[in-house]
Amino acid sequence: xxxxxxxxxxxxxxxxxxxxxxxxxxxxxxxxxxxxxxxxxxxxxxxxxxxxxxxxxxxxxxxxxxxxxxxxxxxxxxxxxxxxxxxxxxxxxxxxxxxxxxxxxxxxxxxxxxxxxxxxxxxxxxxxxxxxxxxxxxxxxxxxxxxxxxxxxxxxxxxxxxxxxxxxxxxxxxxxxxxxxxxxxxx
Numbered sequence: 655x656x657x658x659x660x661x662x663x664x665x666x667x668x669x670x671x672x673x674x675x676x677x678x679x680x681x682x683x684x685x686x687x688x689x690x691x692x693x694x695x696x697x698x699x700x701x702x703x704x705x706x707x708x709x710x711x712x713x714x715x716x717x718x719x720x721x722x723x724x725x726x727x728x729x730x731x732x733x734x735x736x737x738x739x740x741x742x743x744x745x746x747x748x749x750x751x752x753x754x755x756x757x758x759x760x761x762x763x764x765x766x767x768x769x770x771x772x773x774x775x776x777x778x779x780x781x782x783x784x785x786x787x788x789x790x791x792x793x794x795x796x797x798x799x800x801x802x803x804x805x806x807x808x809x810x811x812x813x814x815x816x817x818x819x820x821x822x823x824x825x826x827x828x829x830x831x832x833x834x835x836x837x838x839x840x841x
Contacts, residue, residue: 658684660713661696667720671731675738676703680713695745699734702741706730774817781810 661684668677676699683696704711707719707730720727789803801809 664713664717667717671728673731673735676735698741702734771821778814778817785810
């Protein structure tokens with residue numbers, strides 16, 4: 655069964671139980687990308703229902719739990735329906751925070767952090783391309799690795815993972831570094 659059909663079934667069960675808000679939230683996710691469903695408000699509704707129903711946090715499991723025991727699911731659905739306005743409010747706050755953070759980055763303009771981020775990303779991609787070509791063509795194309803290919807992959811994997819750790823943790827570093835006296839201070 656595809657995601658749209660699964661969400662449609664769950665939304666239908668929620669509407670049958672009189673949960674118009676959460677049914678609308680889940681139904682509104684139909685047709686959107688799967689990542690938006692999982693990470694969005696519909697995913698939070700499914701997660702909350704699953705937790706309270708004692709089932710796996712998937713639309714299929716929640717739908718099945720509601721269908722097999724509608725009387726037992728009714729109070730849980732009513733409870734989540736009553737909490738829907740608060741869930742929506744919190745989701746809106748988080749969405750606004752994300753927009754504000756992005757706007758602040760854009761407002762700062764292009765800086766050294768953005769340059770190095772792109773430069774490292776380019777270097778990582780070129781490195782993997784060279785490893786791929788060396789692996790595919792070996793010494794036949796005039797490119798012969800000095801180390802065994804497994805060692806090269808292991809070493810470049812370490813470089814890549816280090817870059818990911820710095821890149822993904824870089825915002826924390828940017829916040830802490832000025833406090834420690836490194837980099838530029840807050841304006």
